[in-house]
Amino acid sequence: MKIHNKLFLILFSFTFSVIAGMVILIQWSIGQGVIDFVNAKEIKALEPLTLQLAKQYQKTPSWELVIGGDKNFRMLIESQLENSQFLSKLPKSPDPRGRMMRRPPPSEHIVLGARRPPPENIAHYALLDENKQRIVGRYLSNLNYMTTAITVNNKAVGYLAVSKRDSLVDGYELDFLQQQTNYLWFIALAAVLLTLLVTFLLSRHLVSPVKQIANGMHRLTQGNYETKLTLDRKDELGQLSEDFNTLAFTLAKDEQVRKRWLANISHELRTPMSILLGELEAMLLGIREPNAKNINSANDEALHLKRLIDDLHMLNSAELGGMHYTMQATDMALLLNTIEQKYQVILEQHNIKLYLLNAAKNITVQADKTRLLQLFDNILMNAVHYAQCSTISLTASNISIKGQMYLQLIIEDNGVGVEPSHLSHLFEYLYRVDSSRNRQEGGSGLGLSICQHIVKGHKGEIKAEKSSLGGLAIIIKLPLFKA
Known part of the structure; x- marks a missing residue:
C-alpha cells in the first residue's frame, strides 16, 4: 500500500x-x-x-x-x-x-x-x-x-x-433526548465528511513533497545529478528538499572533478612515460647515443614520474586517514625564522626577495613541525616556479573568530597572479592554471592539494585570494595552542 x-x-x-x-x-x-x-x-x-x-x-x-x-x-x-x-x-x-x-x-x-x-x-x-x-x-x-x-x-x-x-x-424529556440524539448524529456526519476532506488534503499535502523527493532520489541513482527540487515550504520537508539540492549539486561537482581528475592523471602519467619510452627506444634503435646526457634526460622523466606517484600516494593516505601527525607545542616565531633562513639561498638564485613580517610574538601552536615545513615548502616552491615574481611576503598575526584565537599566515607575491575564476579550484587534485602544462616549469599539480590536507589535519583553514601586491595570496588560519 x-x-x-x-x-x-x-x-x-x-x-x-x-x-x-x-x-x-x-x-x-x-x-x-x-x-x-x-x-x-x-x-x-x-x-x-x-x-x-x-x-x-x-x-x-x-x-x-x-x-x-x-x-x-x-x-x-x-x-x-x-x-x-x-x-x-x-x-x-x-x-x-x-x-x-x-x-x-x-x-x-x-x-x-x-x-x-x-x-x-x-x-x-x-x-x-x-x-x-x-x-x-x-x-x-x-x-x-x-x-x-x-x-x-x-x-x-x-x-x-x-x-x-x-x-x-x-x-x-424523551422527545428532547431523541432530538438531541438526532442533532448529535447529524453533527457527527458533518464532522466525518469534513474529516474526510481535511484528511485527504492533509495526506496529499504531506505526501506530495515526499513523492517529489523520492522521484528526485531515483533520478540521482540513475546518474542524473542535474536534478533539482522546487518545494516552497518552510517545514522539515522544505529543509530536506534544500539538502537534496545541495547533495545533487555536490554530486554534480564531484562528478566533474572526477572526470577532470581522470583526464589530468592520465595526462600526467602518460606524458613522462611517453617521453621516457621514446628516449629509451631511440637509444635502443641507435637513433640516440646512450651517453650520460641522454641517460640523465631519461632519468629526469623517471624521477618526475616517481614524484607524481609519491604525491598521489600521499594524497591517498590523507584521504584514508593515513597521513599521520605528531602534534606538539611549536614556537611559530622560531619556525618562521627557520623558514626564512632555509629558503634564502634558493630565493636569491631566482632573484626573489622574502620579507617576513611577524606581528605575532610568543605564539605557540599545537602542530606537527615536519608537516608545517612541508606546507611552506609546497607554497613557496609553487611561487618560485609559477608566480614569476620578485617579491614574496610572509605575514603572521593573531586574530579572533567567535571567541577562538587563531594564528593567521598570509603568503603573497607580486607575480602574474591567478584569474578569480581559478581561485576556488587551486586546491583540487592536478588542477593547473596553465592549460599548456609546460613540462619545463615542473611540478605535479598536487602540491596545493597536499597543503589543504595538512592544514585540515591541524584543524585550520586555507584559501586563495588576490594579493595586495598584485599576485596570489595564500591565507592560512591555525588555532592557537592553549596551555
Whole structure:
C-alpha cells in the first residue's frame, strides 16, 4: 500500500473513532442528565406532600394515624401527582350509571407515562421512619431510592422515598433526548465528511513533497545529478528538499572533478612515460647515443614520474586517514625564522626577495613541525616556479573568530597572479592554471592539494585570494595552542 493511502487511512480511522466515541459519550451524558433531571423533578413535585405530612405529623405524632395503610399512602401519592407527567393516565371504565370511572391503580405500584411502561421503568414510593425503615409503600432492596426528609422542628421524623428511573419511556424529556440524539448524529456526519476532506488534503499535502523527493532520489541513482527540487515550504520537508539540492549539486561537482581528475592523471602519467619510452627506444634503435646526457634526460622523466606517484600516494593516505601527525607545542616565531633562513639561498638564485613580517610574538601552536615545513615548502616552491615574481611576503598575526584565537599566515607575491575564476579550484587534485602544462616549469599539480590536507589535519583553514601586491595570496588560519 502506498504511503499516501496508509496516511489517509490512519488519519481518517483515528479521527472517525474519536468523533464516534465523543458522540456516544455525549449522548450517554445527555441521557443521564435528562434522567437525573426527571428524577429531581419528581422529587420537586412531591415537596408539597412532604410539607403536608410534616404538618399532620406535628399534630398527631404517629404515622399510623397520619397515613393509615398502603392504600391511603397510594391515594396521597396519586392525588399529589395527578396533574403531573409522573402519574399514568389510565383509561376510565363506565360505572353502572353510564359515567366513566378511573380504573383503580394496581396495588403493587404507581405507573409512569401514558402507557403502561415496563416494570423496570416504574417508580416506586415508600414512607420511611427516622431510621429509614419502611412504614408503608414499596421499598425494594434491589432499587436505588432518592429520599426527602420530613422535618418537624428541624428534626427528621421520616423520609419520603422515590425509586430512581434508569430510562425514559414518555414525556417531553424523551422527545428532547431523541432530538438531541438526532442533532448529535447529524453533527457527527458533518464532522466525518469534513474529516474526510481535511484528511485527504492533509495526506496529499504531506505526501506530495515526499513523492517529489523520492522521484528526485531515483533520478540521482540513475546518474542524473542535474536534478533539482522546487518545494516552497518552510517545514522539515522544505529543509530536506534544500539538502537534496545541495547533495545533487555536490554530486554534480564531484562528478566533474572526477572526470577532470581522470583526464589530468592520465595526462600526467602518460606524458613522462611517453617521453621516457621514446628516449629509451631511440637509444635502443641507435637513433640516440646512450651517453650520460641522454641517460640523465631519461632519468629526469623517471624521477618526475616517481614524484607524481609519491604525491598521489600521499594524497591517498590523507584521504584514508593515513597521513599521520605528531602534534606538539611549536614556537611559530622560531619556525618562521627557520623558514626564512632555509629558503634564502634558493630565493636569491631566482632573484626573489622574502620579507617576513611577524606581528605575532610568543605564539605557540599545537602542530606537527615536519608537516608545517612541508606546507611552506609546497607554497613557496609553487611561487618560485609559477608566480614569476620578485617579491614574496610572509605575514603572521593573531586574530579572533567567535571567541577562538587563531594564528593567521598570509603568503603573497607580486607575480602574474591567478584569474578569480581559478581561485576556488587551486586546491583540487592536478588542477593547473596553465592549460599548456609546460613540462619545463615542473611540478605535479598536487602540491596545493597536499597543503589543504595538512592544514585540515591541524584543524585550520586555507584559501586563495588576490594579493595586495598584485599576485596570489595564500591565507592560512591555525588555532592557537592553549596551555
